[in-house]
Amino acid sequence: MACLLAALPCRLMAQSAPPFWKEILAFKAADAQVTPIAKPIVFVGSSSFRKWVDVNAYFPGYPIINRGFGGSTLQDVIRYAYDVILPYKPKQVVVYCGENDLAANVTPAEVVMQFRTLFVMIRENLPHTTIDFVSIKKSPSREKFFPQVDEVNKAILAFLQQQHNAAYIDINPIMLDASGQPRPELFLSDHLHMQPEGYALWKKVIGPYLLK
Template sequence: MTYRLKFRGCIGLLLVSLCAVGLIQPEPHPFENEIRAFEKADSASPPLKNPIVFTGSSSIRLWENVNDYFPGKPVLPRGFGGSQLTDVLYYADRAIVAYHPKQVVLYAGENDVAAGKTGQETYERFVALFEHVRQKLPTVSFAFIALKPSPSRRKFFPEMDVANRLIKDYLAKQKNTDFIDIRPVMLGKNGQPVGILFKADSLHMLPEGYNRWAGVVRPYLK
């Protein structure tokens, strides 16, 4: 047993040493390629100054032609699909702060709950992200889009409700923030998600879903 532990320890040290001298490249953080693609696009065509950065998970990434929904607003889409709040925090300096935005519009947290995090934990992740952004950009306007009622994630609705409530209450105590509740326009009279707003996976939205979102989000944009 002692021999095995020593052997494993030697292998571990060898791998660390090889990484240090560049012979083995460590696995990049998830979504690194997407962030680099943003940076490459910025180099080729610099974005407008002080934009409204839309960031977060696939509900932002898959919002096609998002600028067309908000004419006259300098919307800059910087969502990366499948991301959790911890991923947005990891890339916050490159995907948010680097643009010196006048406003941040965030949709993230649904994947956190689906991955097993409680509403409380999801809220705590959000606070960590919010505080990081506000530390770097003290006066930036910050809007959070409520976690949506995706039919495929019904079993997570209770925890999502907890996360939404905690985040809403938290933002109500902060300056220059908004909680954008898109849930009412996504629910039918029976209180259930409107199925025609979603793709076949019952998770990602069709254009009609985004049309409804846009009607709710538009008045909050700076």
């Protein structure tokens, strides 16, 4: 009985840990081993950033810290902003998120509100930091959500046009064919995540926005 009681707190802790907490702990452990570069560019968001493991090779000379994690939503990024964004005091934050939100049937209005919440959180804590949003891509496996993707992207573009030190980075035009459909050769077999060819296109579009 005593052994069972002793094990209970650990089990409760495991059950109560928020989503992706292990990944956040891994970031913290990495930072403890190597001091993060000063005034970095933080890439944050969902798995399209998380899987860009060689992002620094695409942008040599840019102080990028990749803090994409899991299949995160904007709510997750907000939850961990004090862990994966604000401590680094970045000169620039590049966000890719919202795709998983829509796939979980979060409404476009809610997704936009979550992004605005994240934007305000960053701006209030880091008033001189540039904040950029990479448009939600049109993944073949999520074709039924394309109208919602368009709605969110359009609303976030309109919001960012009213802000200073902020930009909307539209990666969709270069990823679509002449008929407006996603180019299948850019995606892995899951039709969601990208091949290196997809990231090469992202480099072309995102690169001009990055701060030296």
